[in-house]
Amino acid sequence: MSATTIRDIAVALGVTPSTVSRALSGNPYVKESTRAAILKKARELGYERNVMASNLRKGTTNIVGIIVPRINREFFGNVISGAEAVFSEAGYSVVICQTHERLEDEKAALKVLAGEQVAGIMISHSSETVSGEHILDAIGESVKLVQFDRVIEGLPGSIVINDDFKGAYTATKHLIDNGYKRIGALVGFMDTILFKRRYEGYAAALADAGMPLDPDIVYENTILRENGYESTVKAIAAGCDAIYSSGDFSALGALECALKHGLKVPEDFGIVGTANETFTSLVSPRMSSVDQHPFEMGRSSASAMIRLLSGETQGEEILIGTTLVTRQSSTR
């Protein structure tokens, strides 16, 4: 009942396990007729290579670890989905760990993956993570690293991030093009690269249109729905007729606030969010949002990892484009 091994194939054909191994792994020093016979017999016996034994001998695995703050978040779910598709296509298995936004858990996950002898690690850091030393400690010389979305500078390997500047720029310009005159901004934490770049994109779009950048209508640390609502109260009081938001939840708060204040969206008030969460197309009026192509980010990250593993590159920085999805909330 035990699984068939290369030895079984070998004795069945009167050759040695070495030859079978070579035939199966595509070694050129095997006569074509021998190889054919071996492949045939292997199929016949339902042979499946024992990955553990193979890996043990070769000292490396075909497992890639993915570490994210939370699996059950739309963005990360999509990234993982895209990555998994590419990895499985390329013959890699994916093991997944979540950090729950905690540095402790991130360290633990790294340890687990190191123990699992993974070939590489794809990671998006927890919000508690600020330096990358624990990463250097955990991964040896040989484990490849790809950071995506939330990245830390100064680490080896590749980086995959969104073109946040351009996304924000396009969104803001879209509002300007639709005739909105005073556009407020709901932005996140300015010490995070990602949010900073979005703010810069917003500012650049205003500048290019010859519109003033008024710090009074830029609301920082505004990422939750409640924050968005509160900040928009102030924005409306300050005479804004539109909001660019670097998140969808805060944009939703803005939408609710505007409607509550008797403003018609998009006639009186325009809104564009970021992330293109599913709900943006389900609320009414349907909300415009900057799509970050998380699935594509996953695919690209996986490809980058594969290039790293094949030695094709030592590290690269990849920018994933964004797409502004215009819906009712900003189009008049």
Add this chain to the structure above:
Amino acid sequence: MSATTIRDIAVALGVTPSTVSRALSGNPYVKESTRAAILKKARELGYERNVMASNLRKGTTNIVGIIVPRINREFFGNVISGAEAVFSEAGYSVVICQTHERLEDEKAALKVLAGEQVAGIMISHSSETVSGEHILDAIGESVKLVQFDRVIEGLPGSIVINDDFKGAYTATKHLIDNGYKRIGALVGFMDTILFKRRYEGYAAALADAGMPLDPDIVYENTILRENGYESTVKAIAAGCDAIYSSGDFSALGALECALKHGLKVPEDFGIVGTANETFTSLVSPRMSSVDQHPFEMGRSSASAMIRLLSGETQGEEILIGTTLVTRQSSTR
């Protein structure tokens, strides 16, 4: 530079690798002083057990495979998240595969996981899957199986499903209690156990309240937003003043339809959906929905798997409770 092995520890202390192995794995036949010395030295040398070698020797891994239609779906994302938490706590690694609702991919995933020598497989079937023979083929005698949510009968191992009957019953009763008189139902595919049970719950609630079950206002194969809209057009024409839906997307369609027809929700028309997707609390009016506790389902499935692996049980059937989350759309 190569990692330290038990042999390194052994020679450093003048004992044999056997003793070190036993000490590290908690074998009682090791003198306490010896064990202490070994543990100390192991820490000192930064020893990490080589999982591949260990698994090869033991013929089993500490990896559990999870197969789902799509990782990036809210429900499955949450299930996986819950399962991963339990598994990693118990020292198991999780590798994830997605089938994209295709039977072909499901077979491929099973093959990959079998090759990876997983200890167990947690699966929720693709929509194309109707029989379980490919499962029996793929998993050997020793691989444990836990099916969740979408299950097939006649397979070994454990099953974890929602209490669909009760969820639908409670939702329908809630509508009745709120004074709705003619309650239509949007149901899914009646050849799927899950949808069938929901339909039965709906019917039972009506029966218990002495209300007639009118087949004319039960709309099958209605799971998408568009279907929900169309079916609700008919339901309104048929004099319904409420809708129980076995999905949230179709419920959303119903909501949009009612509003479009100038009906006030919940005053004129009541709606309850199923799954408690994030967007249900984001639309207006906020939508009532049956929460299926996917996170809990993940946790329970993982626990069931661990019990299976420890031999504590041969198979069990676990029912995850549901909770009706009442929001504006059904409460008057």
Add this chain to the structure above:
DNA sequence: TTTCTCCCTGCAAACGTTTGCTGGAAAGGG
């Protein structure tokens, strides 16, 4: 014919752990 290549295949040693068996030493019982 001899010698030199070039293919192909076999031999055997790894990779790092685990574990059945064996046996010595200590402890306990009579």
Add this chain to the structure above:
DNA sequence: CCCTTTCCAGCAAACGTTTGCAGGGAGAAA
């Protein structure tokens, strides 16, 4: 003091694969 039991540790054989080295056979060149 001897015999039995218990405790602890070593020996060596696995687990299934890969791979460096060696060697046999066939053909070609000399």
